[in-house]
Amino acid sequence: MSKTAFVFPGQGAQYAGMGKEFYDNFEESKEIFERANQALGFDIAKLCFEGPDQDLSVTKITQPALLTTCMAIYEVLKKNNKDDSVVMGGLSLGEYSALTAAGAMDFETAVKLVYNRGNYMQNAVPLGEGGMLALMGCTDQDAIAFCEDVTKSCGLLEPANFNCPGQIVVGGKSEAIDEALSKTSQFNIRRAVKLQVSAPFHTSMLKPAGTKLKEDLAKINFKKPKCNVISNVDTEYYEDDQVIADKLEKQVYNPVRWEECVRKMIADGVTTFVEIGPGKTLSSFIKKIDKNVKSINIDSIASLKEYIELSYA
Structure with missing residues (x-):
């Protein structure tokens, strides 16, 4: 039996204006943005919709902004999804969206957690002392x-x-x-x-960020995900709630194995990947990993309708 994977993007996919179309047209989406504003204590919706890009690209803002936008889109998709054989995953930050969508933690917990994660990652290495290629x-x-x-x-x-x-x-x-x-x-x-x-993310230089995040993770009562969610760290599915904190801590300073995650999902029967959130970064990666699987991106109402029509065809 063929399966569908819902996958969520990571940092770098953000852009000013993301999510506004959903906020303006769906009560479920509007509610997510309002809940984010309340949980964080500042207007993350305004930053998502208006930017400026310079502010939206600050790691501690990018992470809750992306998670909020992804969940605002997912809440609408969830109402229209008829596929029970769903697998979930995400690239780096996107793994938090996947776990939230799968019910491992509530939205307020997740959005505050990734705000802190962004702060820790941003401050782990002094500016100018690290980079990426x-x-x-x-x-x-x-x-x-x-x-x-x-x-x-x-x-x-x-x-x-x-x-x-x-x-x-x-x-x-x-x-x-x-x-x-x-x-x-x-x-x-x-x-x-x-x-x-601003920093060498997912390297051992980020261990101080992982240590701080570990303290936050220890306070959360995670639940077992309602569907298979794949981990970037070891490319295995989260079997229960007991391993979530440990894997999310390690994810901060270990490599993200996205190609292996995708290949694992394909080996387990996934034939369609639905990228939920801004941009088409994951769809682009997936096409390069295996051109035989279908890859769809949902970041607009038009693309949502297109997916729904395909699902019911």
């Missing part, structure tokens, strides 16, 4: 060997995101990033692009 056109093995070589010669560099074939993100110390840019040709890397991010 996107490596294009190389294998996982080439990227790992590249990181090991740079680390030996001039400072920490580690894999951070295994996104899809030919696109791997690495992060580490600023001096290592600068050195790495001159070494790519030695490791079958077609191109390296320096990313405009």
Whole structure:
């Protein structure tokens, strides 16, 4: 039996105006934004709808803004979903949206948690002391060997995101990033692009953020997800509520294994991926991972209607 996966984007997918169409047209969506405003104590809806982009790109704002937008769209989709065989997943921050959608925690808990997570991640490494690179056109093995070589010669560099074939993100110390840019040709890397991010996310340099987040996670009474939700850390499904806190802590300073997550879901019968939230980043990755599966993005009413029509066809 073919399955559908609902997947949620991570940081970088945000844009000013996201979610406004749903807020204006669906009571369920409006309620989510209002609940977020109340839980956070500031107007996250206004930031989502109006920006400016500079404010929306601050990590501690980006994370609750994206989770809120994704859940505002999901609440509308949920009413119209007839597929019981759903699997869920998300890229980095998106895993929190997946767990919330699957009932592992309530929305207020999730939005406050990711606000704190963003704060911890933003402050874990002093500005200017770390960075990230996107490596294009190389294998996982080439990227790992590249990181090991740079680390030996001039400072920490580690894999951070295994996104899809030919696109791997690495992060580490600023001096290592600068050195790495001159070494790519030695490791079958077609191109390296320096990313405009404030810290080396998903590397061991973020362990202080994981330690702080662990304290918050320990206070939450998680519930067993209502459907299979896949973890970025080990590409396994959350079997029960007892492992959620541990995996979410480790996710902060371990690589995101998105390609493996997608391949696992496909091996388990997923034939359609529905990306819920701003942008088409995950849909793009999924097409590169396996061109035989269907990938749909829902970030507008038009795309929602299109998906519903396809579901009932």
